[in-house]
């Protein structure tokens with residue numbers, strides 16, 4: 378057994394990248410100012426700390442440069458992307474009325490349980506992705522097939538359970554848990570994706586495909602939950618030193634495409650988070666959508682009772698936006714560090730693994746746009762990720778993310794996931810990234826040699 382564990386699976390920011398000094402000052406400033414600490418320590422307003430909403434709106438407008446500037450009434454404060462996904466499902470879905478959840482596959486695996494908690498166990502479906510993210514044409518076909526089977530149900534010919542594998546048709550269950558009159562809107566479908574620098578594959582969806590996705594969502598009465606948590610961590614090809622901005626967010630597209638949102642709720646919510654920018658323990662994020670959607674979201678029962686999530690921390694995080702520290706920190710520290718680490722891991726893979734026919738995406742040397750936290754590795758035919766991960770842990774104390782971890786539970790998991798590995802370059806330092814890849818090379822050599 379190797380003496381020290383190397384963990385290339387852990388998708389956390391390394392502690393040396395956390396702006397702890399600035400946070401300490403921010404906490405001091407917030408807790409020393411009576412007007413701020415009184416607000417921070419009381420129940421927050423439903424939509425969250427107003428100065429933070431205003432500053433996030435300003436920051437997003439400067440970063441994305443959308444057709445119309447982002448305004449505070451389009452933003453509410455959340456307890457991070459995970460908490461907000463649960464909250465969105467509580468308010469805008471009903472397990473008896475909402476039919477299915479369609480997820481890009483591979484997808485962020487810790488989201489599955491959140492959908493299951495909301496009553497959708499057995500109703501998650503994976504839609505494969507290619508180099509441009511979720512295959513929207515395949516999604517549209519799957520939704521059409523679902524609608525056809527549901528129509529047959531309504532005609533009494535066959536139950537949609539055939540597609541859904543549990544009985545969901547309101548005609549047979551005749552149940553409504555969440556009346557529209559109370560919740561404003563219940564969507565018929567949910568679509569989940571990570572449009573930029575995806576977890577786990579690093580893929581970014583181009584603009585045309587984003588527009589197609591918004592049109593499909595509108596056609597089928599679906600809410601797209603876009604986890605936009607890596608958007609700020611973009612870099613271009615190796616020689617460009619500037620911060621690279623991904624294409625317009627789905628929520629920006631929904632705002633202007635074909636005359637704008639179809640109703641006052643729209644079809645997209647952007648799920649933003651400070652976890653990968655300041656630190657996951659902050660538990661502060663934001664949601665952006667139409668003002669109607671945001672008002673509805675912020676009226677969730679737990680918020681009405683407990684006030685906005687992470688209220689005190691919101692006042693502290695706000696200090697980092699108030700004086701524009703955060704955009705400078707992202708551009709001056711996180712992006713160069715991310716680019717350097719991405720380059721380091723990619724070169725190590727080329728040097729130590731290409732002899733075994735191992736390939737990967739995105740390549741920071743050739744990709745016009747790359748970013749996020751991950752490299753998505755493809756193993757040669759002769760190997761499975763499960764075998765490599767098991768042997769790496771057992772013989773080299775090396776933790777890797779197996780592709781099948783990111784398969785949608787149920788009927789997902791097809792394609793090449795059994796030959797995929799997710800490697801994170803933001804947790805271990807550069808020396809250990811290289812050593813991890815060297816250990817992986819030894820593991821592969823041993824497996825191929827039949828040891």
Ligand SMILES: Cc1ncc(COP(=O)(O)O)c(C=O)c1O
Nearest residue numbers: 457458459485571576604650652
């Ligand atoms: C795609 C995606 N969504 C959500 C999260 C969790 O975000 P938060 O810490 O804001 O709950 C992660 C964390 O890795 C992620 O990769």
